[in-house]
Amino acid sequence: MGGSCGQPDPPFLGAYETECVIRNDALDLLPVRHAVPELLTALAERGTAVLHAPPGTGKTTLVPLALAGLIGDGPKRRVLVAEPRRMAVRAAARRMAWLLGEEVGGTVGFSVRGERRVGPATRVEVVTTGLLLQRLQRDPELVGVDVVLLDECHERHLDADTALAFLVDVRTALRPELKLIAASATSDAEAWARLLTSVDGGDPAPIVRSEGEGHGYAVRFAAPPAGIRPAHGTWVDPALLRHVAATVRLAMERHEGDVLCFLPGTGEIARTAGLLAGLDAEVLQLHGRAPAAVQDAVLRGAGPDGRRRVVLSTSVAESSLTVPGVRIVVDSGLAREPRMDHARGLGSLATVPVSTAAATQRSGRSMREAFGTVYRCWAEAEDGNRARFPSPEIRIADLADFALRVACWGDPTAEGLALLDAPPAGAMAAARSVLAAVGAVDEDGRATERGGRLSRLGLHPRLGRALVDGAAEVGVRRAAEVVALLSEEPPREYGDDLTAAWRSARRGGDGYAARWKAEARRLERSAGEAAEAGREGTGGVGSRAGGEDAVAGLVTALAFPERVARAREQDGYLMVSGSGARLAEGSGLRSTPWLAVAVADRTARDATARVRLAAVVDEGTARWAAGHLRATGEEVHWEDGDVVARSVDRLGAVELTVRPLGSGAAPALVREALLDGLRREGVGLLRWSRDASELRERLAFLYGELGEPWPDVADGALVDRAEEWLEPELSRAARRADLGRIDAGQALRRLLPWATGEAGRLDELAPERIEVPSGSRIRVEYGDGRPVLAVKLQEMFGLAETPRVAGVPVLVHLLSPAGRPAAVTADLASFWREGYRAVRAELRGRYPKHPWPEDPSVAEATRHTSARLRRER
Numbered sequence: 042m043g044g045s046c047g048q049p050d051p052p053f054l055g056a057y058e059t060e061c062v063i064r065n066d067a068l069d070l071l072p073v074r075h076a077v078p079e080l081l082t083a084l085a086e087r088g089t090a091v092l093h094a095p096p097g098t099g100k101t102t103l104v105p106l107a108l109a110g111l112i113g114d115g116p117k118r119r120v121l122v123a124e125p126r127r128m129a130v131r132a133a134a135r136r137m138a139w140l141l142g143e144e145v146g147g148t149v150g151f152s153v154r155g156e157r158r159v160g161p162a163t164r165v166e167v168v169t170t171g172l173l174l175q176r177l178q179r180d181p182e183l184v185g186v187d188v189v190l191l192d193e194c195h196e197r198h199l200d201a202d203t204a205l206a207f208l209v210d211v212r213t214a215l216r217p218e219l220k221l222i223a224a225s226a227t228s229d230a231e232a233w234a235r236l237l238t239s240v241d242g243g244d245p246a247p248i249v250r251s252e253g254e255g256h257g258y259a260v261r262f263a264a265p266p267a268g269i270r271p272a273h274g275t276w277v278d279p280a281l282l283r284h285v286a287a288t289v290r291l292a293m294e295r296h297e298g299d300v301l302c303f304l305p306g307t308g309e310i311a312r313t314a315g316l317l318a319g320l321d322a323e324v325l326q327l328h329g330r331a332p333a334a335v336q337d338a339v340l341r342g343a344g345p346d347g348r349r350r351v352v353l354s355t356s357v358a359e360s361s362l363t364v365p366g367v368r369i370v371v372d373s374g375l376a377r378e379p380r381m382d383h384a385r386g387l388g389s390l391a392t393v394p395v396s397t398a399a400a401t402q403r404s405g406r407s408m409r410e411a412f413g414t415v416y417r418c419w420a421e422a423e424d425g426n427r428a429r430f431p432s433p434e435i436r437i438a439d440l441a442d443f444a445l446r447v448a449c450w451g452d453p454t455a456e457g458l459a460l461l462d463a464p465p466a467g468a469m470a471a472a473r474s475v476l477a478a479v480g481a482v483d484e485d486g487r488a489t490e491r492g493g494r495l496s497r498l499g500l501h502p503r504l505g506r507a508l509v510d511g512a513a514e515v516g517v518r519r520a521a522e523v524v525a526l527l528s529e530e531p532p533r534e535y536g537d538d539l540t541a542a543w544r545s546a547r548r549g550g551d552g553y554a555a556r557w558k559a560e561a562r563r564l565e566r567s568a569g570e571a572a573e574a575g576r577e578g579t580g581g582v583g584s585r586a587g588g589e590d591a592v593a594g595l596v597t598a599l600a601f602p603e604r605v606a607r608a609r610e611q612d613g614y615l616m617v618s619g620s621g622a623r624l625a626e627g628s629g630l631r632s633t634p635w636l637a638v639a640v641a642d643r644t645a646r647d648a649t650a651r652v653r654l655a656a657v658v659d660e661g662t663a664r665w666a667a668g669h670l671r672a673t674g675e676e677v678h679w680e681d682g683d684v685v686a687r688s689v690d691r692l693g694a695v696e697l698t699v700r701p702l703g704s705g706a707a708p709a710l711v712r713e714a715l716l717d718g719l720r721r722e723g724v725g726l727l728r729w730s731r732d733a734s735e736l737r738e739r740l741a742f743l744y745g746e747l748g749e750p751w752p753d754v755a756d757g758a759l760v761d762r763a764e765e766w767l768e769p770e771l772s773r774a775a776r777r778a779d780l781g782r783i784d785a786g787q788a789l790r791r792l793l794p795w796a797t798g799e800a801g802r803l804d805e806l807a808p809e810r811i812e813v814p815s816g817s818r819i820r821v822e823y824g825d826g827r828p829v830l831a832v833k834l835q836e837m838f839g840l841a842e843t844p845r846v847a848g849v850p851v852l853v854h855l856l857s858p859a860g861r862p863a864a865v866t867a868d869l870a871s872f873w874r875e876g877y878r879a880v881r882a883e884l885r886g887r888y889p890k891h892p893w894p895e896d897p898s899v900a901e902a903t904r905h906t907s908a909r910l911r912r913e914r
Contacts, residue, residue, distance in 0.1 A: 063141055073104060076251040080104065080249045097408050104224070105165045109188075110164075120187065120189075121188070123173045123191050124168070127154070182215050188221075189220070195226055202460055203447070206458035206460050210450070210458065210459070258370075262424070263291075265284040277392060279312070285371060298367060298368025299352065299369070300322075304353055325338065358406060368407060369416070372415065379439070387604075387641055394419075396427055435464050440465075440468045441476060442501050448482050503601060507596050510599050522543065522561045526539060526542060530654060537624065537652060594658030597638075602669070604616050604617070604618065604622075606636045607660075617692050622638060635658045636658060637657075641653060664692060679721060716763055718780070727780055740792070742823040750794035750797050767788050807846055808821060811830060813836050814902035834880070835903050838902040864876055891906055
């Protein structure tokens with residue numbers, strides 16, 4: 042493709058006179074060049090488009106140059122390219138500058154947090170999506186920008202989703218001439234096309250497809266051995282890592298070129314690097330926290346010695362990066378996703394199977410320069426069971442930052458924004474609760490003036506609050522340094538003591554320390570600007586925040602008041618949020634009475650959270666920082682089988698002081714506690730005499746046979762209506778023993794259908810006793826759901842029909858003269874005809890003194906022996 046270095050026209054960027062040589066040979070190898078004319082036409086006609094280009098086709102590097110008019114014959118424009126990761130930002134800028142024969146900072150520049158390399162002639166600027174969001178909130182019109190290209194939309198990062206929604210708003214309401222492109226490497230282009238015009242209701246945006254597939258690649262499945270346990274939390278079976286390392290060795294034996302191996306996290310990278318010890322290759326560890334020198338070394342390619350390389354990487358290398366020399370990709374099949382426990386304010390990472398789209402992205406890294414080979418460390422049969430796309434971050438992440446951004450944008454609910462997925466209601470409610478606690482939004486969810494200042498800090502709202510309020514207490518510099526530690530977790534080798542990590546960062550010469558120092562300087566400037574905009578801070582603890590331990594504890598507690606924790610008598614800590622927490626064995630913090638927890642995670646299998654990083658804090662500071670969670674009052678509840686009444690001063694779940702109330706507890710609270718006791722333990726807490734139990738059984742029988750108006754007296758139903766039938770006894774009760782003195786039978790009669798008059802028929806429909814032919818009144822048992830009459834056989838002589846209650850034949854248990862069961866029947870007439878003869882034959886010899894007539898249906902019933910019966914006659 043032809044073109045020039047580009048002399049930008051005023052008023053864009055000023056004069057640009059450096060001569061350069063465009064590398065047309067490299068540009069001509071990028072398949073996306075064939076789609077550029079169609080893309081330019083789409084932008085000219087509609088102003089927006091979706092660019093679908095597979096990995097390795099050049100969408101990240103060639104397209105921005107064409108959009109800016111730096112190659113080809115298009116108009117001269119200023120282009121802003123947004124990438125999801127800082128590493129991709131630097132790599133894309135360097136690649137485009139190289140294609141133009143320039144250094145970064147000339148026609149092509151980049152900006153990331155803490156680093157900006159642009160000049161007066163910069164026409165293409167690459168930024169992170171987070172930085173783009175900050176610019177949009179400072180300058181919604183993006184003055185001077187003609188085209189915005191959002192790259193790698195398919196990854197569904199929250200910042201990218203939000204930035205696209207804001208840009209759609211900007212085009213609709215402020216700058217319809219602003220050109221907007223959503224670039225995706227996966228097959229979800231139609232969804233993005235609809236989204237780009239969702240606000241104005243127009244037809245879907247044009248989709249421009251690049252047909253190129255790079256150099257192609259072959260996929261080989263390398264299933265792990267049997268018995269590999271599934272990953273959970275951040276734990277990965279070491280056996281899988283051994284298999285991945287063995288696959289890397291095998292791939293190097295079979296194929297030429299360098300290896301790019303994808304692993305879920307830095308821990309797995311470090312362990313796999315150890316397993317590759319002795320390999321005749323340079324092993325490099327690539328992740329978002331890797332030192333810039335390592336990142337640069339990876340992206341530069343092999344050194345002068347020509348040794349092969351194995352690059353062990355997290356998902357940072359999935360997209361927007363070309364790692365020179367790579368011909369082989371080994372994919373562990375795992376990825377890390379954030380998870381948020383909104384109720385406890387705890388975030389964590391989950392190890393999940395990589396999605397089909399992400400696996401395709403990873404595979405595409407092998408074919409950027411030549412035909413590649415991909416080893417997937419899972420069985421081919423499992424390939425089709427993977428999720429199509431990664432989980433959208435908006436569904437699974439902490440939404441406090443998002444909620445503040447949309448509130449500042451003027452749409453607190455985000456209902457009017459062009460989002461593929463609406464934020465979950467529960468997550469948004471939790472986010473607004475956090476924002477309200479730090480004073481960032483009002484009761485309607487609208488951003489306050491303070492919220493606007495916090496949003497411009499480029500920090501999570503929690504950290505923004507810690508910086509602004511902490512600066513007023515401990516000084517700007519120290520607050521900025523601690524917040525810089527909180528914004529990017531220090532390496533594990535720094536330990537779990539935040540103050541010790543602070544000292545390590547100050548004297549350290551590693552990549553983390555360098556990033557920390559740069560971020561601390563940035564935050565110090567930002568805090569100063571916030572102070573000028575409006576003085577923040579409440580004062581009151583400055584005298585306690587003199588030493589480094591006190592400073593670190595105060596600032597951390599300001600950021601995470603729900604994670605202030607007090608040591609428990611048994612073991613570990615209890616956080617204000619209600620979560621238990623534990624320190625690692627050997628931690629120097631284990632004897633500390635109070636902690637301010639900076640980093641903790643809790644997996645689904647853990648009962649308590651694991652503390653990764655914390656600071657010592659005193660009780661006074663804990664009370665101040667988490668003051669909005671402090672409450673004092675009466676607490677009456679059912680505990681360990683009885684009513685517990687006490688006056689409690691608490692900080693969230695942490696009880697500061699407790700005083701028993703005795704008989705002075707509020708009656709309404711006692712009543713609710715007693716009802717809770719009944720719900721937990723059932724109506725067995727009441728006194729059930731035999732008469733009461735029998736009444737309940739009779740009522741249960743009637744309800745089962747006749748239904749309403751007879752009451753349901755099952756446990757659940759009685760508990761639900763406890764206030765109806767247990768008054769006034771319930772109002773006079775104060776403890777378990779009082780419940781045990783309530784006569785359940787007397788109370789139960791309140792549930793009888795008195796209003797309908799049916800209560801008077803109780804003895805008729807379900808009598809306590811039935812008179813049998815002998816004249817005896819025999820108790821009817823209703824306990825098994827069917828009425829049972831247990832009576833001596835001789836007392837039923839002469840009765841042809843079975844007695845009935847409520848129309849139901851009773852089940853007659855015919856007893857021997859000694860009261861032992863002889864027969865059971867619900868049809869006396871049939872028994873006299875067919876069953877009696879066998880009973881008579883068996884029992885008459887055993888009980889010769891009792892009558893055993895041949896025809897009992899006409900015999901005289903008796904309670905007595907034959908002799909007495911004769912005497913009475």
